[in-house]
Amino acid sequence: MSLPHAILTALLEKPSSGLELTRRFDRSIGYFWSATHQQIYRELGRLEAEGHIRALPTEQPARGQKKSYEVLPAGRAELQRWTAAAQDPRPHRDTLLLRMRAAAVVGTEGIEADLRRHLTLHQRQLAEYEEIEKRDFPPGRDSAQDRLRHLVLRAGIDLETFWTQWLAHALEEFAELPGAEDG
Amino acid sequence: MSLPHAILTALLEKPSSGLELTRRFDRSIGYFWSATHQQIYRELGRLEAEGHIRALPTEQPARGQKKSYEVLPAGRAELQRWTAAAQDPRPHRDTLLLRMRAAAVVGTEGIEADLRRHLTLHQRQLAEYEEIEKRDFPPGRDSAQDRLRHLVLRAGIDLETFWTQWLAHALEEFAELPGAEDG
DNA sequence: AGGCTTTGTGCAACTAGTTGCACAACCATG
DNA sequence: CATGGTTGTGCAACTAGTTGCACAAAGCCT
CATH class of the missing domain: 1.10.10.10 (Winged helix-like DNA-binding domain superfamily/Winged helix DNA-binding domain)
Known part of the structure; x- marks a missing residue:
């Protein structure tokens, strides 16, 4: 709610x-x-x-x-x-991780292209956040409101950074993978 | 679906x-x-x-x-x-970030305790993942299946790491915040 | 004036996820 | 052998989110 x-x-x-x-x-x-x-x-x-x-x-x-x-x-x-009010973290649901786990069982055929696409999307999002940070949070402004809002933006930046790195790493792994991984 | x-x-x-x-x-x-x-x-x-x-x-x-x-x-x-099949990333929904943004407007009264609680939860989850990694992915085993599964677990570990760091940082900021931030 | 696009509001039907409960079978134990 | 907990399966009702569409008003173009 x-x-x-x-x-x-x-x-x-x-x-x-x-x-x-x-x-x-x-x-x-x-x-x-x-x-x-x-x-x-x-x-x-x-x-x-x-x-x-x-x-x-x-x-x-x-x-x-x-x-x-x-x-x-x-x-x-x-x-x-x-x-x-106290609230428990809601369960995450991440389709891409689920697909990776499925790929470990039914084969990686076809998923790589989509990983690359996601990488691009996350890079784009990251760039957008960094643009906002540069524009809205120049050093010096640090009222309580600014600090809190900046904190939230930082979470967005760090999460996108994580995803770009993870996806890049995943793609590297794929490059090294033996051809047939079914079963 | x-x-x-x-x-x-x-x-x-x-x-x-x-x-x-x-x-x-x-x-x-x-x-x-x-x-x-x-x-x-x-x-x-x-x-x-x-x-x-x-x-x-x-x-x-x-x-x-x-x-x-x-x-x-x-x-x-x-x-x-x-x-x-190609799939767009589904929109995230994160209650805690939403609450932080709300706190920037209606005041931080009361949210700090819950941040601390979430920090503990994420630390616990991180420890659990690291336990699994030590147990299920000792260095050396690197079949395609193992690599993919390890990749998925790494995502979990890195995400939990991110959250513990972000929450710790947020709590530091709170400590420095001036008392009244309403309005 | 006639149609064409954009801006803006909204209903209806559907899909996915949550919550609360029912109930059968099995197992222990006094 | 009754009673009470645990294991296991499942229905029903509800809440939240998605998709598809309708329709009014205003501006633009010819």
């Missing part, structure tokens, strides 16, 4: 409409909590019904008209509660 | 009953693809209906009686197909 809290956080950072939220989920927030616009609109409806957010008053909030939301005190309180 | 393939892999490594599979998911496989016994039984039923696996013949396969499954050729072919 984290999507509503992701939305509350985003709205506290800046009141937004559904589409604006969607864009921000595609950029920064989605790096560790992705969501489609359909999910977001549905959740905005629920949050409004619960009194956690409200639509900013506009002229004519009809279908096809932009509608912005802001967080109400109850929403902020809920987010605060949720943030402080 | 990866659970059936996780099960096929596990069954190819060794034919098993539902409960045995559940145990193996709790141990090794679950480290990158977790599943409950309910999920597993449901999926075993589907895989059997599709002709990908079959129950090993036993005396009386009644309710409460152990029932083992093995993979049929069709199942192996499907796993092979799936392993080789």
Whole structure:
């Protein structure tokens, strides 16, 4: 149950409409909590019904008209509660590692190309994060907010670094592998 | 759609009953693809209906009686197909990073204790992986299968290492943080 | 004016994963 | 031999996330 809290956080950072939220989920927030616009609109409806957010008053909030939301005190309180509450880490699910393990049994035929593709994707993502770091966290700015946000970005950078290295290593191993590994 | 393939892999490594599979998911496989016994039984039923696996013949396969499954050729072919097929990385969702970002907005009150708890959990997991590595991958054994499996375990070790370091770093930052960070 | 694309909101149906519980068989033990 | 725990299988209901599509409004192009 984290999507509503992701939305509350985003709205506290800046009141937004559904589409604006969607864009921000595609950029920064989605790096560790992705969501489609359909999910977001549905959740905005629920949050409004619960009194956690409200639509900013506009002229004519009809279908096809932009509608912005802001967080109400109850929403902020809920987010605060949720943030402080103990939570067990949710189980990871990683398809690529699963496929590697399957490849150990049914053979590596065909997987190598996809590893290379993933390597490229992770390199690209890493470059993007490093760009953001350079732009948004120049040395010197170190308010509490900046430090926390930088910490989160560092996690993203280090995770992407890990994946690029692991994939590169995996591809090296593949190069050394004997031809037939079925069975 | 990866659970059936996780099960096929596990069954190819060794034919098993539902409960045995559940145990193996709790141990090794679950480290990158977790599943409950309910999920597993449901999926075993589907895989059997599709002709990908079959129950090993036993005396009386009644309710409460152990029932083992093995993979049929069709199942192996499907796993092979799936392993080789290109797949986009699925979006990550990490609650802890989300909470950190929320904390930057609503304050860090209370989250520190949970960071410490997570640090302990990750340290424990890391120790467990390293134990497995020492036991199952002594230097010298390097068949294709061993190399691939070792690669997967290395991913686990490196990820846990990353998290312990990141959490330790985060806790250091917290120690230096000014008292009031709300707003 | 007519159609064509972009922006923006949203419903409906489906798939995957979680939670809670039921129940049979087996095994120990007082 | 009853009772109580453990092993093992499984259904049902729910929650979260995905996919596909509908449709309104506004701007652009000819």
